Amino acid sequence: MRSLRQTLAALLLAAVSSTAAANITIVHPEPRAGSALDLYAIDLIEFLAEKSGESVTLQAFQGQIGSQSRKVEMLKQGRLTVDWLGADRTLESELLPIRYPVFRGLLGHRLFITNQATEPKLAQISDQAGLNSLTMIQGQGWADVKVLQSAGFRVREISSFENIFKGVDTGRADLFPRALIEPFSELAERPQYTNLLVDPHLMLIYRFPMFLFVSPQNPEVATMLNDAFAAAYQDGSFIEFFENAPLVKETFEKANIGERTFIRVDNPHLSNETQAIDDTFWLDIESR
Incomplete structure (x- = not known):
């Protein structure tokens, strides 16, 4: 028969394990100097974390990262939990893509x-x-x-x-x-x-989405972000988040889209899954 001490220890361990499981730490790259895009992506992760209802702590990686190739390696290793990257077939096969275009294309x-x-x-x-x-x-x-x-x-x-x-x-x-x-x-x-x-x-x-990519070491984070994105599209809160983001507003104020010549080229490097993303999730630039 278990002693009282053993029972209390088991209960304490279970409580600690439950608490640890309930708190998710997401390690992301530090934003680059002057990159409003990076700040938007971090805000989006915070928004999705809140939408998920999970207890999530965001933490910027402390230390030098360097090139994107290096970041991808760190994601594979689990040293980074998530990054925001332009999609292609290779990245989508090596990492866990959240196939909702972060900037609607x-x-x-x-x-x-x-x-x-x-x-x-x-x-x-x-x-x-x-x-x-x-x-x-x-x-x-x-x-x-x-x-x-x-x-x-x-x-x-x-x-x-x-x-x-x-x-x-x-x-x-x-x-x-x-x-x-x-x-x-x-x-x-x-x-x-x-x-x-x-x-x-x-x-x-060209057709080119930015996705949130999650480390293969953190499939529970990928599930959480996917579910949160789906919920945010269903209730319209992502579109509200996107349209009200200072970066998006400033962009359309400064870009003078109607005065530009559009030059379109193909992107043959997307996966079949990404090519199949419904038009609902892409912004029609000519309608702005």
Whole structure:
């Protein structure tokens, strides 16, 4: 027969285990300097955590991460719980994708950060062929690289996010394609690059969602986020969250969408599951 001490110890252990199970810690990357996108993604995770009704603690990873390739490895290992990344088949097979486009597809609506010398050339371009003579620059391991290369563009990869801005500022590259929601806040944070501007003439468009990706070591977090996203779409609260986000509002105030030439290219690198996402979850940019 169990002693009273053994029984109390077992009850205490069960209580501790129950408490631990009820509290979920989500480790995410620290937001990059000037990245309103990163802050939006963290706010979204907080919103979904609240929607889930679970007890969740968000924690920024302490330490250097580096390139996206490095972040993906850390997700596989479980050192990061979640990150927000552009989707492609490889990432979707290696990690646990939450297949609700974080920005309703705006990640695939690209404006160009460029320099004073290149901007006048963009004013003369009206189709994809006109961009082929210009050099684009992207981060190492970004899913966009494959999309842009498949479309025939000349693309350089750089591991340092800050050095991308320096490369365009000094003329070592012509264009830094950024999602519609990114370039204005990024340049506002970097006034030292006086040669940089957001091109007012063009928008490059391809089907390209940003997903929340969860570590394979944390399937319970993936289930929680999936269920919360589904509930937030069902009751309309995600659309409200999206439309009221300061980043989204500011983007549509500054982007002058109606004055731009749209250049559309295909994205052959999405999984069948992502290609099958219903149109309900994508924003129709031409309706804005």
